[in-house]
Amino acid sequence: MSSHSHADHSAPAGDPTFTARKRSTIEVLRRVWKYLLPYKLLALATVGCAVLSLLCALTYPKLTEYIIDGIIQKDGGIQRLKWAVLAMAGAFLLRDLFNSLRIRINNHFEQNVIFDMRREVFGKLQRLPVNYFDKRSSGDLMTRVVEDINNVERVLIDGTEQGTVAILCIGGISGILFYTNPFLAAVALSPLPLLAAGALWYTLTAHRRYRRQREAASAMNALLMDDLQGIRQIKAYGRQDHEDARFADRANALRKGNLGIMRAWANYNPAMNFFAALGIVLVLWFGGQEVMADNMTTGELVGFLFYLMLFYEPVARLHGLNQMLQSARAAGERVFDILDHDIERDEARKTELSEPVKGEVIYKDVGFEYEPARPILKNISLHAKPGEMIALVGPTGAGKSTLVNLLPAFYEISSGHVTIDGQSVGDTSLASLRQHIAIVSQEPFLFNGTIRENIQYGKLDAIEDELIAAAKAANCHEFITALPEGYDARVGERGVKLSVGEKQRVSVARALLADAPLLILDEATASVDTATERLIQEALEHLMEGRTSFVIAHRLSTIRKANQILVLKNGEIIERGTHETLLEQNGLYAKLARIQNTTFIEESFEKLEE
Ligand code: ATP
Secondary structure (H helix, E strand, O other): OHHHOOOOOOOOOOOOOOOOOOOOHHHHHHHHHOOOHHHHHHHHHHHHHHHHHHHHHHHHHHHHHHHHHHHHOOOOOHHHHHHHHHHHHHHHHHHHHHHHHHHHHHHHHHHHHHHHHHHHHHHHHHOOOHHHHHOOOHHHHHHHHHHHHHHHHHHHHHHHHHHHHHHHHHHHHHHHHHHHOHHHHHHHOOOHHHHHHHHHHHHHHHHHHHHHHHHHHHHHHHHHHHHHHOHHHHHHHOOHHHHHHHHHHHHHHHHHHHHHHHHHHHHHHHHHHHHHHHHHHHHHHHHHHHHHOOOOOHHHHHHHHHHHHHHHHHHHHHHHHHHHHHHHHHHHHHHHHHHHOOOOOOHHHOEOOOOOOOOOEEEEEEEEEOOOOOEEEEEEEEEEOOOOEEEEEOOOOOOHHHHHHOOOOOOOOOEEEEEEOOEEHHHEOHHHHHHOEEEEOOOOOOOOOEHHHHHHOOOOOOOHHHHHHHHHHOOOHHHHHHOOOHHHOEOOHHHOOOOHHHHHHHHHHHHHHHOOOEEEEEOOOOOOOHHHHHHHHHHHHHHHOOOEEEEEOOOHHHHHOOOEEEEEEOOEEEEEEOHHHHHHHOOHHHHHHHHOOOOOHHHHHHHHHO
């Protein structure tokens, strides 16, 4: 809960938690392009519809010119006018039909791409090493999966179609303009350098703004998520106002970020429109004189003006695309940061544990550090024979959890070896490794679903009998059947609707169902009444039967039963043996056991320190 500290009142701009490596627009585009390839046909179809709709639209300036010069000015008769007007209506209808088709195809294209990208990112996230998540906030990662992906794909979808069409349009219409009247065409396009300069300015400055905005969005979501999870703490400490202020800070950073983007756009977009309008004014000035000098008809001038408007429409669209591109670049950097991170292990190059796994575990001179130059474990050596129970005791922060977390390779060891049945853990595939290790943690995590789903997590294809047998052995069958919905009762987020003791036992049932030969057990320190205590103890004993178990033990009653007791202090094993031999040695453990008159070993450690 470090983020609840009072110091954290500043806007998070530049916070490494939320930033991503900078990448060029080209790199982002090249990466994004890959997602289009499976949908080449859909992409082609949208571009096709857009071109057809554009061709229909291109007929109306010519038709207008014909109606004015060929019919109205020459009194060509109501019949001809009727047909010409009907033709125009037809052209508009076709234009919009093709448009409708394009939008529908585009929707599929878009949703498919988002679907693919989102699945890929989620799949990747799950395979990233645990330390990746230690350094980041869930809210930030969520923002990347939910919001950033949308921003990235928009440029792909809209870019493909609008970009192609806009470029075709600009090329085609400038051809028509020059063919119709080269002089007026040159006049009409004379503001283009101004437009280009504006676009360049926008492009060069936009990335910075979008990056800031994405980071601010991330930081706000991160705080939101943290606060929702800590809602009980907020209430308990009455820190609503404090959190209001922190949230306001971050929401304000996002507000500023958004305003920054909007301000730039508010300057850029109308300026571009104004430059484009200059072209029209210039054409009227010079074209008007041409008409008055009888070098040109009124219809020709009107037709020319319509084409010119059609010309500036795609130019405006290109500006919009440029905006999207800058947004996609900033968002893409954040998405690709996830995709480019190394996954835990290259599974293909690792071997499986050979079955059946007996459960002999050896640590040899193991060293470990979370951060460089801050060793947490030093020279750890231990030998657990199949079926043995190893109790780990020691003061808080000694490295007990760290030691056991190395077995399922949640973290990679820095030095030494860890083997299971003689096979190096470092060379084993994670899937095979973890399939053989069951973990019951101190604060059991339950997913927001039913009790049944939570137990079945240990073995997804378990049949009802297995499930109930596991629940019975874990001493939870009784309380579950007493619930109105029984096994289908929902446990709430993280299992909030169950008591600690109930959660414990459900998680034991889950581990029993998984039936792994190795067990990691972090004994709960929370005090429960003696009856519950006994239920949990019994459940755990069932669980440990016949498995090699590593128990981070807090109760003398548990520790007494261990085959080996390892006493950890400052990342080193300072004493080892059974309860009896350790008492004989008369070291730290013996002192501890002597003063222990409560069930919690940690308290004794604290007393010793005093
Ligand atoms: P406790 O009984 O209180 O759970 P422990 O003996 O299990 O303590 P560990 O959780 O292994 O101790 O922690 C050992 C040390 O490693 C502590 O100093 C802790 O600050 C540090 N540490 C633990 N987890 C991480 C992490 N993910 N990143 C960096 N440092 C960590």
